[in-house]
Amino acid sequence: MSLFVVNRYLGDEEEVNISSREAHAQLLLARLQSKAKEREEQSLQRASKRTAGDSGLHDTDTHKKKKKKKKVKPTETSDVSDSVKDEDPAGDEKEKKKTKKKKKKQKEEEESLESGGEEEGGEEGGGEEGGEEGGGEVQRENQKAVVPAGFTVLGGFEKKAVQKVHRVLPHWLAQPDVIQRDIRSNLVDISQVQDISSGLLKKLRDNGVHSFFPVQAEVVPAVLQCVQQGVLVGRGGYRPRDICVSAPTGSGKTLAFVVPVVQALSKRVVCEVRALVVLPTKELAQQVGKVFAVYAEGTGLKVVMAAGQKSFAAEQASLAEQRGRTWKCLADIVVATPGRLVDHINMTPGFRLELLRFLVIDEADRMIDSMHHSWLGQVTKAVFKAGSGSEGSSVFKRSEPTHITAASLSPPQMPLQKLLFSATLTMNPEKLQQLGLHQPRLFSSTHSGPAPSAGHASTQTQERFHFPEGLTEYYVPCTLSKKPLLILHYVLHMKFCPLLCFTNSRQAAHRLYLLVKLFGGVEAAEFSSRLSSAERKHTLKNFQQGNIQLLICTDAAARGIDIEGIKCVVNYDAPQYLRTYIHRIGRTARAGKAGVAFTFLLDVQRANFLKMVKEAGSAGIQKHAVKHQLLKNMAARYELTLQELASTIKDEKDQFRIKV
Numbered sequence: 001m002s003l004f005v006v007n008r009y010l011g012d013e014e015e016v017n018i019s020s021r022e023a024h025a026q027l028l029l030a031r032l033q034s035k036a037k038e039r040e041e042q043s044l045q046r047a048s049k050r051t052a053g054d055s056g057l058h059d060t061d062t063h064k065k066k067k068k069k070k071k072v073k074p075t076e077t078s079d080v081s082d083s084v085k086d087e088d089p090a091g092d093e094k095e096k097k098k099t100k101k102k103k104k105k106q107k108e109e110e111e112s113l114e115s116g117g118e119e120e121g122g123e124e125g126g127g128e129e130g131g132e133e134g135g136g137e138v139q140r141e142n143q144k145a146v147v148p149a150g151f152t153v154l155g156g157f158e159k160k161a162v163q164k165v166h167r168v169l170p171h172w173l174a175q176p177d178v179i180q181r182d183i184r185s186n187l188v189d190i191s192q193v194q195d196i197s198s199g200l201l202k203k204l205r206d207n208g209v210h211s212f213f214p215v216q217a218e219v220v221p222a223v224l225q226c227v228q229q230g231v232l233v234g235r236g237g238y239r240p241r242d243i244c245v246s247a248p249t250g251s252g253k254t255l256a257f258v259v260p261v262v263q264a265l266s267k268r269v270v271c272e273v274r275a276l277v278v279l280p281t282k283e284l285a286q287q288v289g290k291v292f293a294v295y296a297e298g299t300g301l302k303v304v305m306a307a308g309q310k311s312f313a314a315e316q317a318s319l320a321e322q323r324g325r326t327w328k329c330l331a332d333i334v335v336a337t338p339g340r341l342v343d344h345i346n347m348t349p350g351f352r353l354e355l356l357r358f359l360v361i362d363e364a365d366r367m368i369d370s371m372h373h374s375w376l377g378q379v380t381k382a383v384f385k386a387g388s389g390s391e392g393s394s395v396f397k398r399s400e401p402t403h404i405t406a407a408s409l410s411p412p413q414m415p416l417q418k419l420l421f422s423a424t425l426t427m428n429p430e431k432l433q434q435l436g437l438h439q440p441r442l443f444s445s446t447h448s449g450p451a452p453s454a455g456h457a458s459t460q461t462q463e464r465f466h467f468p469e470g471l472t473e474y475y476v477p478c479t480l481s482k483k484p485l486l487i488l489h490y491v492l493h494m495k496f497c498p499l500l501c502f503t504n505s506r507q508a509a510h511r512l513y514l515l516v517k518l519f520g521g522v523e524a525a526e527f528s529s530r531l532s533s534a535e536r537k538h539t540l541k542n543f544q545q546g547n548i549q550l551l552i553c554t555d556a557a558a559r560g561i562d563i564e565g566i567k568c569v570v571n572y573d574a575p576q577y578l579r580t581y582i583h584r585i586g587r588t589a590r591a592g593k594a595g596v597a598f599t600f601l602l603d604v605q606r607a608n609f610l611k612m613v614k615e616a617g618s619a620g621i622q623k624h625a626v627k628h629q630l631l632k633n634m635a636a637r638y639e640l641t642l643q644e645l646a647s648t649i650k651d652e653k654d655q656f657r658i659k660v
């Protein structure tokens with residue numbers, strides 16, 4: 001029994017006295033069908049109206065005005081409403097009212113026909129757009145459906161092909177002072193270069209330098225010109241321009257900075273660090289340090305190394321000494337690697353760079369790459385230390401260079417001049433910008449191909465470099481297993497000695513070294529970071545003295561190393577980068593002499609490598625195929641050696657495990 005009665009509203013159907021459920025359902029269906037028919041008729045009516053409008057039966061003006069009126073809603077952008085206002089004829093009030101009335105009537109008619117707001121909005125929009133743009137109708141409809149009211153829909157822009165952006169070099173990069181590549185036919189007698197003291201000329205002759213190579217003949221006078229009025233002020237009291245030099249490997253870049261720096265500083269009175277030479281590796285620093293020592297001898301200038309050959313404490317002692325309460329500087333020229341240099345700036349008392357006049361950056365492209373050590377920032381900070389140069393009786397102030405203005409130039413500035421050298425100097429202004437160069441001047445070798453000019457587009461995707469004139473390049477098609485046999489063939493049969501052989505890793509260098517040793521008959525040595533710096537120094541000395549026929553090395557020996565008499569370089573592993581290739585092969589054909597470079601190439605490497613070398617400006621790389629027959633008589637011994645090698649490597653690994 002229910003507590004109270006609930007009366008439910010059963011709808012209109014109740015009034016119709018229907019007994020069965022089936023009849024009820026049929027009635028509902030009939031109603032739905034009639035409603036659907038009604039809607040269909042309405043939409044047909046609208047469609048026919050629109051077609052009449054499109055085909056010109058409608059008053060187009062009215063139609064347009066209606067459109068404009070719609071746009072002048074407060075939610076629309078002011079731009080649109082302004083344009084509408086501009087188009088309305090001013091003062092034609094009657095006409096306006098008429099049109100308004102007409103539009104109102106039309107709108108009412110349309111609204112009475114509308115049954116679903118959303119559906120209608122979409123269709124109407126489509127109709128308008130369709131009348132204007134035809135093909136874009138569907139797209140526009142979709143856009144309108146998605147974009148909420150009140151926002152201006154952007155789009156309809158013409159498609160434009162994106163223009164290729166060409167590299168445009170700044171004038172100083174595009175129009176360098178040209179250095180002739182052919183050394184032998186462009187020698188300049190050393191006595192023809194002005195401002196070199198007789199003492200220095202004598203020293204040059206004593207060391208076998210009777211003529212300057214083209215790079216020296218250009219750069220030495222340019223630097224000396226900057227110190228014509230002494231090292232304290234630049235020419236005319238202005239800061240001298242920085243100098244960048246891009247010249248082939250072995251073209252004599254070292255003397256191009258050693259001679260003017262020694263000449264410029266030879267008249268200094270007080271010993272202070274006035275020249276700082278920064279190089280990427282210990283070996284290179286040592287090599288350059290030696291050249292400085294030779295030419296500074298007898299001038300009173302002190303050359304000090306800060307590259308890690310000695311202990312840090314020993315280097316500190318050679319850089320400055322304490323006298324009472326003050327520190328006395330003991331170096332005029334410091335040759336350093338970036339790491340050690342930064343350590344001395346931060347930790348060596350008395351190591352001052354406040355009177356630095358020359359900052360020489362050798363292998364500049366490599367030094368730019370190592371800029372993440374922020375060594376240059378540290379040097380700059382030390383050079384322009386607050387109050388530097390203004391202390392005591394000095395009239396020369398030194399402030400960090402900013403934009404050139406009349407005010408910034410008025411007090412005489414103690415100049416710092418940067419001298420950059422490389423065989424593969426980047427032409428990328430963004431990279432060079434990191435060096436903070438001051439009105440730089442570029443000296444560069446000529447290319448056989450067309451050089452890009454200032455403001456002109458360069459279509460070259462890869463940078464072009466300079467190859468030594470006396471170099472002949474070959475590639476040797478081979479397989480992985482044939483490579484060791486080929487290198488043995490070059491030393492034993494072809495007598496390419498002394499031969500410098502480059503691998504891509506120290507493991508590969510060591511493995512090849514072991515294999516050659518086990519094979520026998522070849523005086524071989526390895527040179528890589530596996531060895532201590534003392535061992536490396538010893539090995540280089542031995543190689544230089546001709547005690548080693550085959551030096552197997554990594555890229556640790558690729559840059560700058562100057563060993564006389566290397567007639568042949570072999571890229572046992574093809575280098576991955578063009579710069580690496582240029583520096584490796586540059587260990588031969590130095591100082592205008594002849595030399596050959598071979599690159600072993602696997603089939604998969606050939607196409608890319610040859611393309612890279614050709615694009616870089618190589619005179620041409622020739623194929624040098626070694627006949628299988630020539631290697632055949634070494635094959636049996638080689639197989640035995642491989643077995644021995646496996647057990648030797650295993651022993652080495654075991655020994656290493658015991659040590660660890």
Ligand SMILES: Nc1ncnc2c1ncn2[C@@H]1O[C@H](COP(=O)(O)OP(=O)(O)OP(=O)(O)O)[C@@H](O)[C@H]1O
Nearest residue numbers: 209211212213249250251252253254423560562591
């Ligand atoms: N004017 C000269 N007369 C005779 N020999 C020279 C002269 N200038 C340089 N040399 C010799 O040429 C060789 C190469 O010089 P250097 O090492 O300066 O070349 P580089 O351009 O610095 O090469 P890299 O780019 O590989 O470092 C050295 O052995 C050097 O002694």
